[in-house]
Amino acid sequence: MSRFVNRREELKSLKKHLEGKGFELIVIYGRRRVGKTRLVLEAVKGTSHVYYLAVEGENLRHFRETAERTFPEVRYAREDWEGTLHALKGKVIVIDEFPNLIKENPGILSLFQRIIDTDLSNSGTKLVLLGSSVSMITEKVLSYKSPLYGRRTGSLKLRPMSFFSLREFFPNAAWKELVEVHGLTDGIPFYINRVRLPFWGWLEEELSNPVSFFRDEVDFLLRYEFTEVSTYKRILEAIANGKTTPKEIRDFARMRHSDLSPYLRNLMETGFVVREVPITERESSKKGRYYLADNFLAFWFRFIYPNLSPIEEGTFDVETIRRDYPHYLGPVFEKIAREFLIKLNKREKLPFKFTRIGRWWHKNEEIDLVALNEREKKALFVEAKWKDLSEREATRILKDVERKAKLVRLDGWEKYYGLIAKNIEGKEELREEGWLVWDLGDFPHYR
Template sequence: MRPFVDRSEELKALKERLTSNNFELIVIYGRRRVGKTRLVLEAVRGLPHVYYLAVEGDNLRHFRETAERVFPEVRYSREDWEGTLHALKGKIIVIDEFPNLIKENPQVLSLFQRAIDIDLSDSGTKMILLGSSVSMMTEKVLSYKSPLYGRRTGSMKLKPMGFFSIKEFFPEASWEELVEVYGMTDGIPFYITQVRLPFWEWLEKELSSPVSFFRDEVDFLLRYEFSEVSTYKRILEAIALGRTTPREIRDFTGLRHSDISPYLRNLIEADLVVREVPVTSKRTSKKGRYYVADNFLAFWFRFIFPNLSRIEDGTFSVEEIRGSYSHYLGWVFEKVARQFLVELNRAEKLPFRFTKAGKWWHKDMEIDLVALNEREKKALFVEVKWKSLSEREARGILKDLEGKGELVGVEGWEKYYGLVAKKVRGKEELGEGGFLVWDLEDFESFI
């Protein structure tokens, strides 16, 4: 098992709750493979606890058998959920994939509520419920309609790790190779730990392997959320291939606008798709665009899904991915650059502290990143390029950026202009001209 990486804040918060004298009901949820189980097992390491992974049926019996191995006194308790939980009063109870209990018996929510209210709430019991179905955890466990509403003492939505955490997995890798890895794995621990360097050699072997996780991974992921997945796959493919507006998605899929709307809402609720609006617009703006939420899904629908048959019969070459990967990484590198700016902002290494950041677009004009401080009326405009640039090329991009910045609607504000690229020659000269310029070398010095 690889060493536990990152998640230091989440781990510290969990350990504090586990060592308190109070009753704790902690809900942890997030997409499959994001590292929920590993985080909790790290938190309870060295502490007596029951860890149970819920299955599709007969969960009470399986749970009791698991609990008895750790706490033998459970075998003398009443053989129902309330009796079993009473026997575990004061203990640490971890139930993974809690939605499986709900699917088997929806009344389990009320049974847990009763056990907490009558028996556990005045004790030092620690109960942690985990779930990979984001929509079910949100609706059935966290919503005000849930019997458990008001009982939880904490909740955590676990998201993929940031780009810079990948360096801890591959300390010897170059930043360029780390961006390539991130383009496939995002910050999702399971995918990161599958990769071996050199990346392209590993990917070629993985795609030719008869037991590659690429084949069934996305179907498995989607079935955690949806009973029928074909339409969702079609919509995700459209978005991954650059169809980001409702009209473009509709035209690609052949569905009517009214038909795709509920699918898009469900994909957003399941954290598989995000909707963005220009950073200066309200969330209700009709300019919204849709993006696949993580790089693994984008990679899979762009490169794997259209070629599954050829991968199966051995006629697909990884060079076909490699040939267009730099173009694909343009979008990925925007995400990396945004995280880099957030880190610079946190370290107060920018001309001002921004309070919001995002993309901006209007008609055919677009700026990759706009960071704003609305109170101080300051704005930073940044273009992101996954390529090596000469000083002349970089200066031309920055001059164009100055023109686009005048269209954003922040007249009278103090404006700054920046560039993040793979490599920029003449950074110092550009900096002396008042521009902010970074490339992969700055990642190393920053970290």
């Protein structure tokens, strides 16, 4: 098993729930591969527990067989869920992929509700339910319509780890290479643990591997949530190719307006897609744009999906990816820059403490990152560039940010202007002029 990395706050919180005296019903969910199972197994390490991975059918029988290995007394219990869970009263019980139980028997939710209310709620039982089907967990387990509503004592949507966590996986890597790795893996532990350095050598070897996880991974992820995979793939491919407005997506996927909306809604609910509006707009703004939620999806649809045939034939050249990779890393680096600013903000290393951060755009004008403190009326405008910049180029970009900031119409606000890039010559001189500038050389101080 790979080394457990990061997740310190989540692990601490989960252990606190599990070590208490009262009943706990904890729901942990998130996209597949994000590390839910590993987190829980780390939390129960050294504690007698039942861990059961739910399957397509006969889950009661399989669960009892699993539980008996740790707690032999279960074999004498009545052979139904009530009798089995009563025999495990006071124990730690982990049921992974709980949605499979719901698929097998939708009545399991009401059954668990009754068992909790009549038998477990006054005990020290710890019941942990995990799920990768985000839509099913939110709709069937967490919503107010669920029979389990009001019974849970804690829930956690596990998200990808931060870019800066990569340093713990690859302590000797250069920051440039970590950005390249992040462009493929995002913060998904399953993918990170497969990467070996040097990155490009590993990628070439992986793409020539006949059993590489690359080939079927996205189909695997989509089939877990949807039945009509081909339509969802067309929409995701559109977004990966820079089609971010509903009209652009419709045109690319050749769909009608009325057809697209439910698909986009489902993709957002399941965590494949996010919708953003300019930071100065309300969430209901018609200026919303759609983006893929993680870098692995973006990488797959940008580089793997269009090249599946040559990859299968063994004729694909990894240089095809390498040539286009700097351009692809532009949006990836924007997200890293956002993480970096949030780190600076927490450590109070900026001229003011911001309370909101996001993108801004209007017509053909865009600013990568705008950080606001609306109470103090202070704003920071930042461009992120995955480039090596001379002092002259950096100055030009900063002055253009200053120009675009006037279009945001924050009259009377105190404004600051910044730039985050791969490398910036003359950083100190630019800072002396009052600009806020950082590059990869500054990352080690704030990881």
